[in-house]
Amino acid sequence: MGKAAPGCLPGARSPILPPMTRPLYHDPYQPLTFAASVVDVQGQEVALAATAFYPESGGQSSDVGLLRWPGSEARVTHARKDKATGTVWHRVDGELPPVGAEVTGEVDPGPRWRHTQRHSAEHLLAQAFRRVNPAFEVASVNMTGPECTIDFLGDPGEADIRAAEALLRETLGRDELTLETPIVPEAELVNYPLRRESKVGGQVRLVMFRGSDGDFFDVSACGGTHVPGAAMCAPVVILRTERVRGGQVRVVFMAGEEASEYLSGVYQSARTLAQEFSAPVDKLPERVAALRADLSAARADADALRARLAAQLVAAASAEGTPPLRLLTLDNAALLAPVLTAVPAGEVLAAVGPGGRCGVASAHPDVKAGDVLRAALAVTGGKGGGKPDLAQGSTADEGGFLEAVRQVL
Template identity: 30%
Template sequence: MLIQKKYLESTVEITKVEEKDGKFYAYAKTSPFYPDGKGGQLGDRGKIAGVDVLYVYEKGDEIAHQVTSSIAPGIYEVAIEQKRRKDIAQQHTGQHILSAAFLEIADIETVSFHMGEEYSTIDLDVPFLESEVISESEELANRVIQSCYAIEEIITDIEGSKNYNLRKPLSYKVTGEVRLIEIDNFDVSACGGFHLNNTGEVGLIKVIDTEKVKGNLTRIYAVAGERALKYFQKYNSVLKKLSKMLTSSVDELELRVEKLLNQSRDQALLLSKISQEYATVLSQNLSNKGLVYLEGYSEVGNFLAKIGNFEESILVFYDNSKYIIASKKYDVRNFVSKLIEKFGGKGGGKSEFANYQPAKKLKFEELEEVYHEVYNSGKDQKG
């Protein structure tokens, strides 16, 4: 892998250790551990003196290592997770290739890059990204990967960088040594992160999602290397299970799901209509005095609360999960508050309609007791 020399050191000198909120931080002036977030890249993990390193970040002119337990200042051997470094290099090299592919295919520039534990994001300087552009850029990126182009590390300065066709020009404020990553004749970019020696080591790169961000940018989500393989394994497994459950081939799965969704919508509409009709019938036979208690399907309860004549009563409808409470006479919020006070749970709503989610189903006698306790005096009636 192409890694700067300072990240290949085998020791680190810890100058001080701090404890904050039960967490331990070991500080060093320089460290072979790459900091999280630097250049958009993930940081290293591993051990210092046998103690696990959980997170690494730059703090001023120091490198802070969050460790699992305290260690004394001193010089220690380090053990850095090489598998993680390989994954980081695959994602980072893949990002360079994909960013260059978008520039080649559609003249779209990369604004920023962030590597996460599951996927990487690339913010592109375009408000909308057509699916054809994504496909063509992805195909070009994978052709570059399959071509096994050599990747070179070039150490120069700001003046020397002008001899290369950089994908993104350097700021005039840059001073000192400049590290360039050159991928054959396909891409040259300034970068301090981890990279592979050959594009073939990336294996594969896949765009898995897109979204519009910050008004005029489009964010793409991508995975490369072993992450891409795991992504395909996961979704292949899901598709196979769905195919078996729905007795449909993978090729026909989309049509099968669409048909089921249409059927589900039709059935939901029919159920809603039946519930409304049933609620209408129920409302005609209910008492309009005191506490009216019913149990049933939630849609029936909701319709009943809307159309029922509860001028002199309060409806308490249990749908096997929550209580639907309605009244035109009483402020039902007081009823809900008292239920929560006595039996726990949660709830809320408006004066004429509210829901109460109990910790457990209540007995009718318990509901009736609360009703009399809250409303018997008449003080909580509306108006």
């Protein structure tokens, strides 16, 4: 008789589902090292009777870490929850522990803490937006990277976004909000000020941040991990906003240690830049604005000088044939456009510059610049096009382009 597949009995008509995994990750004070038995193995995944590894869900990444058992250990790279059975499956890189083995799990504290700060900040920031305007409802969230996102309905504008950020900053600065995670029957949810309707029924886990005055700041049905005190996810910084599908506004934010590291890096870069500009950091925007104004003026002066030089170059080139044709070889490709726009009335002008940049301009009623350019490039190789009065492109034969134009005309 062949060997039965894991989780099945010989002759069974359907697999026996492994038992539900007892979650240990909901308690913020639960040690990240735990002991449990292996109840099933499938492929490279291991199911445990209990686990402190948070399984990826609700926009939050899974925990990672180690499984140890007598004589061996393996890396846990991902955890997922089977919604049908409640079993948490741990993807293992390397050797697998056998069914029945007693293992010690070790959740990496760094990723767990970052994920916890991100998720808590998402709740609090969403509530801050709701308090600015109840129309700002959450459509979706993602907290799988340092830059987290919340997609909002209600079209919050820049003033709303800054108001929500300021409200949350003030709230976290008071250091009063503490975490409560009761599990309540679905029928009792009406007794709580839920920010959004619960998507689960039965016994529902609530994540509540309550102030010392007893008032709730945020109440949500959630199975994620969260900080014991709201101030522990500070600072919460909005980086930018984007308009996404369905008219929703995506708010990109960072929280906790990741936000602090980001802000520190931004400040160091700003300080370095300020030193190069001989300005204090707080005056850097003014200094940059002044430099941009100087640059704009310099560009305008350069454009005027190029236009004057182009007119002189065109005037110095003699016209030949009928229709009158002027040919120019340029030593600066930036002069191509101003030269072409300086073509005299009733004439045709062709020019070529460094890198094969070329063009034809026509102020003659019977000559179409685009047609002439394409015909010349058919001889010399290259590509380009344009309108009847001006066409530009690039050629593979700088030396032969002007002669090709002469032959076309």
